[in-house]
Amino acid sequence: MKRPTIADVARQAGVTKAAVSFALNGQPGVSAATRERILAIADEVGFKPSSAARALSDGKSGAFGLIIDKPARTLGIEPYFTQLISGIQDELSQRHVMLLFTHAEDQAAEIEMYRTWWAQHRVDGVFVVDLQVRDRRVAALEELGMPAVVVGTPRGAGSLPAVWQDDRAATAILVGHLAGLGHQRIARVGGFPRYWHSKLRTDALARVAEAAGIEVVSVTADYTAEHGVEATRALLDREQPPTAILYDNDVMAVAALSAAQRAGLAVPDDLSIIAWGDSALCELVHPSVTALRWDTVEAGTQAARLLNLAAEGAEVGSYQEGPPELMVRESTGRWRQNGS
């Protein structure tokens, strides 16, 4: 099946390509009657402008990119990215912009991909996730002059606009909940401190807990189930084990829950568990896991909105996400001082 071009439409309408272009793009230069006739013909033959030709002509590709630098196979269970992508699509599909999605082995490969994309005019801009403390991507993007939006943290984004969360407020909600249940010694299993979001949350927890007079210890893990379990075991083996543990994602929280049960601990009677980031997973397990729910879909939508503006050359500021909601479930309970 041959795909009709603008020349085909022009021939049928008895006008030139330019007239068709004017009619389709709402430009002045054609009469209302002619415009309607052209539109009808274009619709009838199913004409859609070639994205390649348009891109070549106006220099815009009509696509944005998103690269994740983890191997996607370990990423299956994390709902974060799927939700983020969903939100991005909600906004992009309205504007008929496409999303190029891929993953890279490491940051160097990711930057190389940015260079290629930009040189090839493949994308008009990119979403940057998982910003690290010593992140070379931001500088690379700034050097390229490539529109970009950072998702997840306000720090380290340089001149790039960001969509970010208020970790301090969120932490206050969590600590308030646990303090209200009588917990005095809590722990956190976070991501590696090389990630800005991990570092910021660690700092926030330290501050908030200190203000509340609560003892806190933070350890790090790599977001996988195995690491989560291992970190938990180490925490519980301490002389003064925590009575509640906060996990930086749902997978570690659920894995730790399972491990605690196997070890004969009752949740929440012996140990309270809480997850930063909600998902169906938290609801599914028994007992269900108390979690902080962020509107990740909305974050994606806002990121897409910002990137659209940035790609159009506008000066854009950052966007702060709305506060999270604490989904109180069965895994957090009152601390009863049976033991010590």
Next chain:
Amino acid sequence: MKRPTIADVARQAGVTKAAVSFALNGQPGVSAATRERILAIADEVGFKPSSAARALSDGKSGAFGLIIDKPARTLGIEPYFTQLISGIQDELSQRHVMLLFTHAEDQAAEIEMYRTWWAQHRVDGVFVVDLQVRDRRVAALEELGMPAVVVGTPRGAGSLPAVWQDDRAATAILVGHLAGLGHQRIARVGGFPRYWHSKLRTDALARVAEAAGIEVVSVTADYTAEHGVEATRALLDREQPPTAILYDNDVMAVAALSAAQRAGLAVPDDLSIIAWGDSALCELVHPSVTALRWDTVEAGTQAARLLNLAAEGAEVGSYQEGPPELMVRESTGRWRQNGS
């Protein structure tokens, strides 16, 4: 930062655009010395051919598409698609082909997106998933003459090549496992029969169970946790409840496990649970869930390989996935006839 074009390279090398094109694409027409000089200059200035110009010229976009017609926000926990995409990327990135990923509200919207993509030369082909018994996408794609590969079922794919599983063999593995544990009455919570993969699995189970002299009942659900729990309740309320239940995905299996525990049932002593499709989720919960593991990443890679061939105009056949592996865990056990 200006992005160098082929004309810039040509000027620096003191040759024409054509010579540069020949040199870069390994075509004859330039001497070895000139070729080397051109390549060096191109490399030095960081020249990458504009994908738009190339697409316009040779009619190939250098991208494939994948549309999922479920809202992505309900899809976060399912590892299937992330793994599939991972496998696809493994193959595509080697060939410098991009993946356009999006979701559509329904099949009509999906078909409309295909039409648009094809008319716009956005993609050179698409991956089709979740084939339905009365699926209009296959006919639409055939009519468009758009290269496509169906993932998941050999039936209903029409003239399109497919990557598919041997449901019969897989079912035999499952039934063999359960029969070996003494189960005589098993149930299956499958997807809706309008999906080919659901229908085929239902048929396969009926046949295999009959041959093994085992009683079987299949009910349908929508793959969500809620439906899985509901279907389970209905099955257990029967006069002759099944002693083992097979779920069509991990989410339903895990949700049912949780629900059974809440209802005071012991797994696997009172009920065995098994999932079609493995994931970290199955390992994380307590007791861990026995599951059939498919190499979904490999399926994605093979699908990408087929689509590459199809897009180049080759006649391609289908590819049958390797057999699955049964991951025997804690949720299946010997049936003890305490009750009846």
Next chain:
DNA sequence: TCGAAACACTATACCGGTTTAGTGTCAACG
């Protein structure tokens, strides 16, 4: 009634590649 402006449209350059036809140089061969 004439000139100017507004309008509707055409002709054409242009984006950055690929590809085909064409040109000039040189070596080989009868």
Next chain:
DNA sequence: CGTTGACACTAAACCGGTATAGTGTTTCGA
């Protein structure tokens, strides 16, 4: 010595849009 052919390269057309300059007709005002 003249023809042929291979070689290395140039010139230009082409892909399918958008944008700009230009042209012919109508309308309006003085």
